[in-house]
Amino acid sequence: MATVVNPVAERENYLNQEYGVRSWLLTTDHKRIALLYLASITFFFFVGGLFALLIRLELLTPAGDLVQADTYNKLFTMHGQIMVFFFLVPSIPAVLGNFLVPLMIGARDLAFPRINLLSWYLYIIAGILMMHAVLTGGVDTGWTFYTPFSTAFSNTKVIEAGLAIFVVGFSSILTGLNFVVTIHRMRAPGMTWWRLPLFIWSMYATSIIFLLGTPVLAITLTLVIFERAFHLGIFDPTRGGDPLLFQHLFWFYSHPAVYIMILPSMGIISEIVPCFSRKRIFGYSFVAMASIGIAVLGFLVWAHHMFVAGMSIYAALIFSFLSYLVAVPSAIKVFNWTATLYKGSITFSTPLLYAFGFIGLFTMGGLTGLFLAALGVDVHVTDTYFVIAHFHYIMVGGAVMGYLGGMHFWWPKISGRMYPESLGRLAALIVFIGFNLTFFPQFILGYLGMPRRYWQYPPEFQVLNVLSTAGSTILAVGYLLPMAYFLWSMRYGKHAEPNPWGAAGLEWMTPSPPPTFNFEETPLVTWEAYDYGNIDLPKEVPVER
Amino acid sequence: MFDNFPLWPARASTTAGNVDALYIFLVVLSTFMSVAIFVMILAFAAKYRRRPGHAAEQIEGSTILEITWSVIPFGVFVVIFVWGAVIFFQERTPPRGATEIYVVAKQWMWKLEHEEGHREINELHVPVGRDVKMILTSQDVIHSFYVPAFRIKQDVVPGRYTTAWFRPTRPGTYHLFCAEYCGTQHSGMIGQVVVLEPSQYEAWLSGGSTTGSLASTGQALFQQLGCGTCHRSDTQGRGPNLAGTFGKPVLLDDGQTVIEDENYIRESILNPSAKIVSGFKPIMPPFQGIVSEEQLNALVAYIKSLNQNPSGAAGSPTLLPAGTQPQAPKVQ
Numbered sequence: 121m122a123t124v125v126n127p128v129a130e131r132e133n134y135l136n137q138e139y140g141v142r143s144w145l146l147t148t149d150h151k152r153i154a155l156l157y158l159a160s161i162t163f164f165f166f167v168g169g170l171f172a173l174l175i176r177l178e179l180l181t182p183a184g185d186l187v188q189a190d191t192y193n194k195l196f197t198m199h200g201q202i203m204v205f206f207f208l209v210p211s212i213p214a215v216l217g218n219f220l221v222p223l224m225i226g227a228r229d230l231a232f233p234r235i236n237l238l239s240w241y242l243y244i245i246a247g248i249l250m251m252h253a254v255l256t257g258g259v260d261t262g263w264t265f266y267t268p269f270s271t272a273f274s275n276t277k278v279i280e281a282g283l284a285i286f287v288v289g290f291s292s293i294l295t296g297l298n299f300v301v302t303i304h305r306m307r308a309p310g311m312t313w314w315r316l317p318l319f320i321w322s323m324y325a326t327s328i329i330f331l332l333g334t335p336v337l338a339i340t341l342t343l344v345i346f347e348r349a350f351h352l353g354i355f356d357p358t359r360g361g362d363p364l365l366f367q368h369l370f371w372f373y374s375h376p377a378v379y380i381m382i383l384p385s386m387g388i389i390s391e392i393v394p395c396f397s398r399k400r401i402f403g404y405s406f407v408a409m410a411s412i413g414i415a416v417l418g419f420l421v422w423a424h425h426m427f428v429a430g431m432s433i434y435a436a437l438i439f440s441f442l443s444y445l446v447a448v449p450s451a452i453k454v455f456n457w458t459a460t461l462y463k464g465s466i467t468f469s470t471p472l473l474y475a476f477g478f479i480g481l482f483t484m485g486g487l488t489g490l491f492l493a494a495l496g497v498d499v500h501v502t503d504t505y506f507v508i509a510h511f512h513y514i515m516v517g518g519a520v521m522g523y524l525g526g527m528h529f530w531w532p533k534i535s536g537r538m539y540p541e542s543l544g545r546l547a548a549l550i551v552f553i554g555f556n557l558t559f560f561p562q563f564i565l566g567y568l569g570m571p572r573r574y575w576q577y578p579p580e581f582q583v584l585n586v587l588s589t590a591g592s593t594i595l596a597v598g599y600l601l602p603m604a605y606f607l608w609s610m611r612y613g614k615h616a617e618p619n620p621w622g623a624a625g626l627e628w629m630t631p632s633p634p635p636t637f638n639f640e641e642t643p644l645v646t647w648e649a650y651d652y653g654n655i656d657l658p659k660e661v662p663v664e665r
Numbered sequence: 666m667f668d669n670f671p672l673w674p675a676r677a678s679t680t681a682g683n684v685d686a687l688y689i690f691l692v693v694l695s696t697f698m699s700v701a702i703f704v705m706i707l708a709f710a711a712k713y714r715r716r717p718g719h720a721a722e723q724i725e726g727s728t729i730l731e732i733t734w735s736v737i738p739f740g741v742f743v744v745i746f747v748w749g750a751v752i753f754f755q756e757r758t759p760p761r762g763a764t765e766i767y768v769v770a771k772q773w774m775w776k777l778e779h780e781e782g783h784r785e786i787n788e789l790h791v792p793v794g795r796d797v798k799m800i801l802t803s804q805d806v807i808h809s810f811y812v813p814a815f816r817i818k819q820d821v822v823p824g825r826y827t828t829a830w831f832r833p834t835r836p837g838t839y840h841l842f843c844a845e846y847c848g849t850q851h852s853g854m855i856g857q858v859v860v861l862e863p864s865q866y867e868a869w870l871s872g873g874s875t876t877g878s879l880a881s882t883g884q885a886l887f888q889q890l891g892c893g894t895c896h897r898s899d900t901q902g903r904g905p906n907l908a909g910t911f912g913k914p915v916l917l918d919d920g921q922t923v924i925e926d927e928n929y930i931r932e933s934i935l936n937p938s939a940k941i942v943s944g945f946k947p948i949m950p951p952f953q954g955i956v957s958e959e960q961l962n963a964l965v966a967y968i969k970s971l972n973q974n975p976s977g978a979a980g981s982p983t984l985l986p987a988g989t990q991p992q993a994p995k996v997q
Contacts, residue, residue: 184852189849189850189852189853190849193846193848193849193851260848260849262846266806266807266845266846268805268806268807268823269806269807269846269847269848272806273772273805273806273848274848357822357823357824357825358823358824358953358954360936362824363807363822363823363824364822397713397721398715398720398721399721399722399723399724400723400724400725402724402725402726402727403726403727403730403731404725404726405726406726406731427753428809428818428819428820429807429820429822430819430820430822430825430827433753433754433757436753437750437753440746440749440750440753441746444739444742444743444745444746445739445742447738447742448735448738448739448742451734451735451738452731452734452735454702455730455734456726456731458702458705458706458709459724459726459730461705461706461709461710461713462709462713462724463713463721463722463724464709464713464721464722465713465714465715465716465719465720465721466709466710466713466714466715467714467715468710468714476706476710479702479706480699480702480703480706483698483699483702484695484699487694487695487698487699488695490691490694490695490742490745491688491691491695493745493746493749494687494691494745494746494748494749495749495750495752495753496683496684496687496748496749496750496751496752496753496755496756497684497687497688497691497749497752498749499684499753499756499816499817499818500684500688500813500816500817500818502818502844503809503811503818503844503845504844564672567673567674567688568671568672568673568674568813569674569811569813569814569840569842571811571842571843571844571852572844572846573846573851573852574851574852575851575852576852576853577852578840578855579669580669580670580671583670651723652721652723653721653723659720659721660715661715
């Protein structure tokens with residue numbers, strides 16, 4: 121199969137239809153906008169990653185010796201802000217979602233192609249503001265902007281960074297709006313709600329959070345900016361304000377934002393696992409409804425970030441209980457993915473290795489969430505490295521693993537080229553090992569009591585910090601490797617077949633890369649998603665071994 | 666370099682053992698669940714790997730299984746929830762008769778004051794086996810009082826009191842950390858809690874010099890600020906008689922009732938018109954910006970002390986002529 125020259129390579133597609141900078145910057149093609157986003161978020165991923173490495177290097181020794189205290193505080197602040205708002209939140213929705221939502225439902229484009237381009241421009245304006253804030257002094261409030269530190273005490277670029285995040289939020293809102301309308305109105309004939317791929321369900325759930333949660337973040341940041349500029353006294357206790365009000369408002373968005381980051385990855389895993397085990401997904405409707413359940417319940421648990429903040433005991437009880445409720449749909453998903461493997465015919469290709477990595481690390485992230493939701497234990501471990509480890513297992517072990525799995529799964533569709541499979545598997549292994557070495561020791565550090573955001577620390581914490589720093593360098597290699605071979609494959613990779621994995625799904629029924637309007641003719645859907653038993657597909661994943 | 670490499674934190678309070686017990690339960694449960702899922706994935710991956718003569722078998726799903734693996738985890742979660750809540754209730758309910766320590770946090774130090782009037786910075790001496798209640802406030806941003814060996818943590822919020830308590834069980838020196846990011850020297854805002862045997866503690870107390878107990882400092886301040894002009898020990902004052910009121914319900918002029926706790930006293934000094942006691946007029950001037958956090962603590966301690974000796978200083982005749990306005994303090 122490898123020697124077969126692909127006759128459709130020179131065929132007109134979305135990549136070669138037009139050339140030149142102008143054809144990219146003014147495009148309204150969802151696939152080209154996805155690539156614009158891919159380039160932008162990759163840039164911010166490496167900026168945020170560089171800050172992370174500097175943080176880890178500073179923590180190699182107990183003394184604060186590599187950078188100044190103020191510099192360290194800016195590093196962890198900007199690492200968080202850039203990774204959350206400029207990488208994780210847009211990552212899968214704006215890149216893979218943008219590329220795949222129309223393809224997967226058999227549409228020619230998103231419902232509002234120009235608004236789609238606008239959302240990228242908003243992202244870029246916000247990105248320029250953020251980089252300007254970074255380069256002209258940075259910001260040191262922590263990504264959480266807690267008042268009254270951010271409003272009355274910090275001497276850094278709080279307003280500018282707040283403004284950047286305010287603007288990037290509108291980019292999310294417009295993307296969410298576009299997806300909701302597209303999924304409702306533009307499904308191909310026969311593509312009923314219960315035939316939708318689970319990635320679409322997860323994008324739908326994510327979009328609901330974009331639309332309902334992000335405006336609250338915008339309001340909160342506006343209040344911080346106004347309070348800082350005009351001393352309004354909303355959060356300032358000396359003027360009758362309440363600093364805890366800020367925390368309620370902030371987490372009302374920022375807890376659902378965690379689900380913005382993880383739901384899309386769950387959607388990807390629900391695509392990869394059936395494909396590489398040649399089986400329909402176990403419990404389709406439960407997996408789909410679990411996404412919606414997470415999106416809804418995710419709005420009701422925000423104050424579990426505030427158990428020691430000075431809140432009433434009774435409020436804490438309610439939020440603790442609701443936090444356990446939201447763990448149920450996550451558990452359902454993990455069990456269903458595992459059950460999907462049962463009696464499958466499994467091929468260990470790169471995307472599946474990332475999916476296994478996701479399931480393992482997300483399970484550990486989810487289980488350690490049970491520790492944090494338990495009130496008595498949370499008092500001890502909140503604001504320590506235990507929390508850092510927990511949310512990195514969810515956001516990096518979960519969300520980023522899922523993103524990388526998705527990028528490997530759909531890269532042949534996006535670029536029309538295959539990446540080197542053996543290097544792909546190697547990178548997945550390096551990421552998995554590096555990740556665990558970086559973050560597992562932090563659970564122990566946290567229970568020992570090392571607080572987060574510490575520039576220097578007592579010497580008995582050093583051994584675990586050295587392990588963590590060592591892991592982070594391995595992780596960095598694991599992230600650079602796919603970047604290198606993806607770029608290499610764009611020129612030297614083998615041409616991809618329309619359906620290199622023999623996967624179900626409309627996106628695989630059009631050439632790789634797809635033509636500008638996606639399909640030669642509008643598809644008619646007569647089957648359920650992942651119906652590997654009935655759709656005419658290869659019995660095995662057609663890759664050479 | 667690596668001679669001190671602990672994997673478990675010191676356990677030095679009555680709460681610590683309870684927290685550790687739930688933590689260990691959770692570690693065992695999580696390990697079991699993770700291993701179960703990893704083993705299943707690896708076993709399926711090995712058993713059902715692609716090979717000649719083997720094809721996937723299509724299975725739609727199973728509602729019974731879905732219900733099983735929703736209900737059983739939920740049941741386990743409820744157990745964890747209740748267990749965690751019980752510990753939390755205990756952590757958040759200071760026992761009666763606890764020794765009180767007033768803590769003022771500021772960028773970047775801890776200022777602690779004992780009832781006996783001993784002041785400490787970044788260091789707290791307490792006797793083993795006695796309940797200690799911390800009454801915490803901040804002068805600037807939010808901090809968090811964290812003693813890992815006691816498994817307690819409480820945010821310290823400007824503009825209000827929060828409380829925490831512990832009973833040390835083992836003499837020793839333990840870390841005191843600030844756990845809420847508070848600016849440049851956040852990681853330098855650390856100190857130690859020194860737990861002493863009762864006899865050593867008595868020696869420590871008698872060794873230090875004080876200017877009298879916190880309540881007596883408060884009493885002097887009460888007179889200096891002219892509070893006694895209105896808050897008299899009889900019913901003739903223009904303000905309510907404060908003797909014996911702490912911890913009891915107060916009827917307000919809007920018909921609501923509040924419990925007179927530290928936060929109520931604090932608010933009534935700084936912003937008196939916020940909650941007016943029924944039958945009185947809002948004539949007291951606000952003391953926001955006039956009294957420091959330490960002075961406020963002394964006043965609170967004094968008013969609380971009136972419960973023990975109701976005929977205390979509030980009853981002493983005012984030294985100020987009637988009609989004199991309260992004055993800004995000249996203390997400090």
